Amino acid sequence: MADTVLFDMDGVLIDSEDVSVQVGIDYFRSKGLSLSRSDFEPFLGAGERVFFCGPAEARGFSFDLEEASRYFRLHYAGLLEKYSAGRPDGLALRTVRKLRSLGFRLAVCSSAPRWKVLVNIRHTGLQPEDFDTVISGDDISANKPDGQIYLTAMQRLGRKGSDCLVVEDSINGVKAGKNAGALCLGVMTTCSPSELAAAGADFIASDISVLMRGETMKEVNENLAQGLGDDRKLYGANYVLKNENLIERNSIELMISLAAQVREKAYAPYSHFKVGACLRSAATGRLYTGCNVENSSYGATLCAERNALFHAVASEGIIGVDALVVYSDDDPPAPPCALCLQALAEFTAADSLVILVSKKGERRQYRFDQLLPNPFIFPSERK
Numbered sequence: 001m002a003d004t005v006l007f008d009m010d011g012v013l014i015d016s017e018d019v020s021v022q023v024g025i026d027y028f029r030s031k032g033l034s035l036s037r038s039d040f041e042p043f044l045g046a047g048e049r050v051f052f053c054g055p056a057e058a059r060g061f062s063f064d065l066e067e068a069s070r071y072f073r074l075h076y077a078g079l080l081e082k083y084s085a086g087r088p089d090g091l092a093l094r095t096v097r098k099l100r101s102l103g104f105r106l107a108v109c110s111s112a113p114r115w116k117v118l119v120n121i122r123h124t125g126l127q128p129e130d131f132d133t134v135i136s137g138d139d140i141s142a143n144k145p146d147g148q149i150y151l152t153a154m155q156r157l158g159r160k161g162s163d164c165l166v167v168e169d170s171i172n173g174v175k176a177g178k179n180a181g182a183l184c185l186g187v188m189t190t191c192s193p194s195e196l197a198a199a200g201a202d203f204i205a206s207d208i209s210v211l212m213r214g215e216t217m218k219e220v221n222e223n224l225a226q227g228l229g230d231d232r233k234l235y236g237a238n239y240v241l242k243n244e245n246l247i248e249r250n251s252i253e254l255m256i257s258l259a260a261q262v263r264e265k266a267y268a269p270y271s272h273f274k275v276g277a278c279l280r281s282a283a284t285g286r287l288y289t290g291c292n293v294e295n296s297s298y299g300a301t302l303c304a305e306r307n308a309l310f311h312a313v314a315s316e317g318i319i320g321v322d323a324l325v326v327y328s329d330d331d332p333p334a335p336p337c338a339l340c341l342q343a344l345a346e347f348t349a350a351d352s353l354v355i356l357v358s359k360k361g362e363r364r365q366y367r368f369d370q371l372l373p374n375p376f377i378f379p380s381e382r383k
C-alpha cells in the first residue's frame, strides 16, 4: 500500500505547459527563429534545458543558453499570471490538503529549475511547506526517464519504491517512476491512455481528482486499484478513453442510415454483394464509414468493416470502437467475416455493440465477444 505520493509538477499539479511553450516561442522569435508548439512537444517532460533548447538545436540554430534561461526566468511568472494557467478550480490545492489530512507523505519531484517549481507551487495556492520535500532539476544529475529524482525523494523520506505512488503526465515521467520501483498513476494531460499504459503506468485517470476518492489511506489505495474514477477502458490491445460525458452520442439510427448510404458506393463488380459499415469512436463519438472495394485479384479485396476501421484509425490514431453497424442486402443480415472480426478485435471491447442490418430492415444485435469470443491478441499486449 502506498503511504507516500510523489507528484510531478507541470501537467499534474499545474497546467503550465502552454505558458512554457509560449515563452520559448517568444524568445526564439526575438532571435529570428520561428517555432511552433509542435516543435516543443517531443521535448516536454525531459527537463527544462532539453525542453528549451531541443527545438532550436534540432534545427542547428545556435544561441546563448545563459541568455535564454534569463529570458525564461524573467517572463515565465508574469505569463503564468496572465494565462492564469494553474488550476483555477483549486484541484491541486484540494487534493494535496486531502491527502495530507489522510496522513500521506507528499513530495514534488519536478525536473524544472527550483525557482520555477516554487513559482508553480505558489500559483496553485499551496506553499512549499505543504510538501515533506520538494526536489527540482537543480537537485539531480540525471533527467527523467532516469529514476534518480524519485529515488532521491524516497531516500529523503525514508520510503521504498513499493511505499510510493508517483503521479505523472509524460512518458518520460512514467518511466522514471517505474525505474524507481514505484507504483505509477498516469494522468491524461499530455498523453493518451494507451501511451501512458505503454510507458508502464499502473493506473490511468483523467486528472488527480481520482486521489480524493476515499476517507482513509487504505480506501484511496483500494479505489485506485479498482479503477474507480478511471475512465480508460481496454479495447483489444489498447487502452482508450471511453468518454461517458459526450453530450449526445451519435445514435444507432444515424449509423444505420450512414452505413446504408456508403453501401451505395461499394465497388463490387465481381460479387455484386455490396456492404456498408459505420463505426463509432468511444473517445470522441465520431462516426466513420466504409464500403467494400473489390479487386481483379480477388484476394486484394477490402471489406466494408475494415475500410471503416482503417478510416477511423487514420483520422484519430488508436481508437476504441464502441459500436459498429454492418449493412448488407443479405437475409439474415451478414456478420463481419473472420478477417474483419480479427482486425476489429484490436480496437473493440468484449461488450462493443455490433448491429447487423439487412436492406429489408431486419436487425440483429450482438456483443462483439458473441461473434469472436477468442481473438488473437499478441502475447506482450495481453492485459
Ligand code: THU
Residues within 6 Å of the ligand: 268, 271, 273, 274, 275, 291, 292, 293, 294, 301, 302, 303, 304, 305, 334, 335, 336, 337, 340
Ligand atoms: N464483404 C464485406 O465487405 N464484409 C464482410 O464482412 C463480408 C464480405 C465483401 C467483400 C467482397 O467484396 C464481397 O463482400 C463478397 O465477399
